[in-house]
Amino acid sequence: MSNDPASRAILPEGWPVPRGYANGMAAQGRVLVTGGLVGWDAQGVFAEGFIGQLRQTLLNVKAVVEAGGGRVEDIVRLTWYVTDIATYRASLKEMGPVYREVIGRHFPAMAVVAVTALVEPQALVEIEATAVVSG
Numbered sequence: 001m002s003n004d005p006a007s008r009a010i011l012p013e014g015w016p017v018p019r020g021y022a023n024g025m026a027a028q029g030r031v032l033v034t035g036g037l038v039g040w041d042a043q044g045v046f047a048e049g050f051i052g053q054l055r056q057t058l059l060n061v062k063a064v065v066e067a068g069g070g071r072v073e074d075i076v077r078l079t080w081y082v083t084d085i086a087t088y089r090a091s092l093k094e095m096g097p098v099y100r101e102v103i104g105r106h107f108p109a110m111a112v113v114a115v116t117a118l119v120e121p122q123a124l125v126e127i128e129a130t131a132v133v134s135g
Helices: 049-067 085-090 092-103
Strands: 007-010 024-027 030-033 075-082 109-114 125-133
Touching: 024 075, 049 075, 049 092, 049 125, 075 085, 085 092, 085 109
Parallel strands: 075 109
Antiparallel strands: 007 024, 030 125, 075 125
């Protein structure tokens, strides 16, 4: 939940405060969307393991948002696609520090979807982002 007045988290009255995500976001500005990004570097080399790929995927999301004139605080939605939900669940403790390293303490609306495969056979995670860039 960003300090940016252009976006704010939505929490229905009486609902518990979510940890690590928002139930909804409201924002004003120019919409910037990413494609599904995976955990490879600029040379197409995949990072090792789920956490390595997650870190690189988040770095890739950040790079695209910044190339579009935004900041990570402008992200209002992330959709994660994972090929192994058990690995995702087992990695929650390790994911927090990696997420905060790249995205900080900004927690937009998020969804995690388990899928049987991704287009890139080596990919373990793919993330799409929606940002609303002010100005």
